Amino acid sequence: MASVSRSSRLSFGLLIGAMLALTAVSCTKKSATNANEILIGEYGSFTGSEATFGQSTSEGLKLALDEQNAAGGIKGKPIRLISLDNQGKPEEAAAAVQRLITQERVVAVVGEVASSRSLAAAPVAQQYKVPMISPSSTNPKVTEVGDYIFRVCFIDPFQGLVMAKFARNELKNSKVAILRDVKSDYSTGLADVFKAEFTKMGGEIVGDESYQSGDTDFKAQLTQLKGKKPEAIFIPGYYTEVGLIARQARQLGIKAPLLGGDGWDSEKLSELGQDAIKGSYFSNHYTTESTDKRVTEFIEKYRKKYNGKTPDGLAALGYDAGKILFAAMERAPDATSKSIRDEIAKTKDFTGVTGMITIDAQRNATKSAVVVRVDGKVNRYVTTIIP
DSSP states (O other), rough: OOOOHHHHHHHHHHHHHHHHHHHHHHHHHHHTTTTTEEEEEEEEOOSSHHHHHHHHHHHHHHHHHHHHTTTBBBTTTTTEEEEEETOOOOHHHHHHHHHHHTTTOOOEEOOOOHHHHHHHHHHHHHHEEEEEEEESOOTTTTGGGGGTEEEOOOOOOHHHHHHHHHHIISSOOEEEEEEEEETOOHHHHHHOOOOOOOHTTOOOEEEEEEEEEOOOOHHHHHHHHHTTOOOOEOOOOOOOHHHHHHHHHHHHOOOOEEOGGGGGOOOOHHHHGGGTTTTOOOEESOOOTOOOHHHHHHHHHHHHHHTOOOOOOOOOHHHHHHHHHHHHHHHHHSSOOHHHHHHHHHHHHHHETTTEEETTTTTEEEEEEEEEETTTEEEEEEEEOOO
């Protein structure tokens, strides 16, 4: 037998490896095409500092999924959800969507809650032309990434207007301070809108201080704001820091009500803020005190599935995101991402748990918002603001 050089053996090995890899890819494509199920993906912060966001959203989405599969799936095929944890990190969010699309081969993606993480992941979905629906990322830049990126929540310009109007017209505030998270696209965007709108209404922003996600000591900023004697403090952050801020504000003798956005919506808020957060207000996507039949039925089904747990706004948005996606998939002529994307864009007057939803030309949801008052573990309905 003739001898074979080391380089020749190496080249031959590489050739065989490449052929096997191509065969594996071919088999994967074939199995995906012939699958008796439809795969969709979800990415969220199931662990990390804002884990309740991802967990609640996922629970709402899975409830919608159960209902769709119980009704026969999509055109007779069951839907299977693949969920990936991004640990609350933007880079992990991008990696998760990359994997969902290129390895798991999903036809659509649901996520994220936080705008910073959606902004990190959306370019991946857009690159591969796979529709992505964010349940609750409110920063306007999210859907500006491209025509495959959607959301089912209102956006910061509206949410900021809601709280500015509430502070000025309902609370009769003329002097308000702001405390914003400079590391959060969500927080800075919402703060900017609130500032502009409140000023337009004749109000004055007497102080504008900042912190960073993960901070635990806010006394220096709060001391600065206390000296300005604001009638309220707008804190458009996440519950993780807001609860601590509330306690430290009261310890410093600040009695002004605290105002915020939907990033406050978590069962952990009252746990972290205790009595200090009571009597504060924030804008949200729905209220558990609604008497609307669709809402009451959703709450009942959710409690039954999740051992009596009451759904927060993130769970309601996860549910609505799933319902809108499945309705689009039903209308689509086939299960391709392109067809699904086109039908999501046509969503009009969809009656969701979080209100009537129409997807506009910028792929944003036109809908109302509610303002609630924190009362321990219960958020009491105050008013509804219509676009």
